Amino acid sequence: MKKLVSHCTAFVTLAMLTLPIGAAHADQDDSLYRALGGEQGIQQLVEDLLFNVADDRRIRHHFVDIDIVRLHEKLSEQICELAGGPCEYTGDDMIKSHTGMGVTRADFNALVEALQLAMDDHQISISAQNRLLALLAPMHGEIVNR
Template sequence: MTSLLKLTSTMLVVSAMAMTLVAVSPSARANSLYHDLGEREGIEILMEDLLLYVAEDKRINHHFVDIDILRLHEKLSEQICELAGGPCVYTGDDMVTSHTGMDLTNTDFNALVEALQKAMDDRNISVGAQNRLLALLAPMHGDIVGR
């Protein structure tokens, strides 16, 4: 009996958690993400910080030695700005094209995520905004890793 009660109470908690999943819709919040990231200027600083963390990270900095870092910074800033719902247009190559031949690993991808997380921490970007940006970037994993 108490077992049944316990199961019921756990199921109630779980279903309450599941209902909030349905209730909160992620749509129409992209523009507020652009705002939360500090708009165009904030995103440019964020991408600069990101690249500085990348340069320090022995796991991935070798991938960045022979590239035009200023162009990369510009394209990254455009891309994040557009993704976040800002008034920008990404003018770079698609993710598959730009990463083909690099043979990137999961470790590489995660190292970049960690560099971004540290950069966002430094800019005092809220946990919620950080998560929303990461959720927009995570689907690119398949286009970037193992190409």
């Protein structure tokens, strides 16, 4: 009996240790991912962001001679993952990606504007827009003046 009790205790402890991991996964908040239109919506959003960037005289010079297909893919993955979607970002870290580029605070703000324009065009709600911007804003330290 004593052995059974200790066996049960071990089982319960194991269950308590493993449950939160599964529960966290099941409860993952993907509401922002869904508000952005899921994987397809995010890919279209990033495409329009890059079109807006190409139209923006203030920052388009940064994007000449780069692999734009790769940038589209990596940025889409990154936004999808940040928004709680089922994606994994497989690109380089932000410091490595932007070092030597001389991105200024004004450049960063211009890119944010380009994203806001794209989100307006996609009729993303203001609250979802603000949630995404709040996730991206802290990255400025890894991108600006590198």
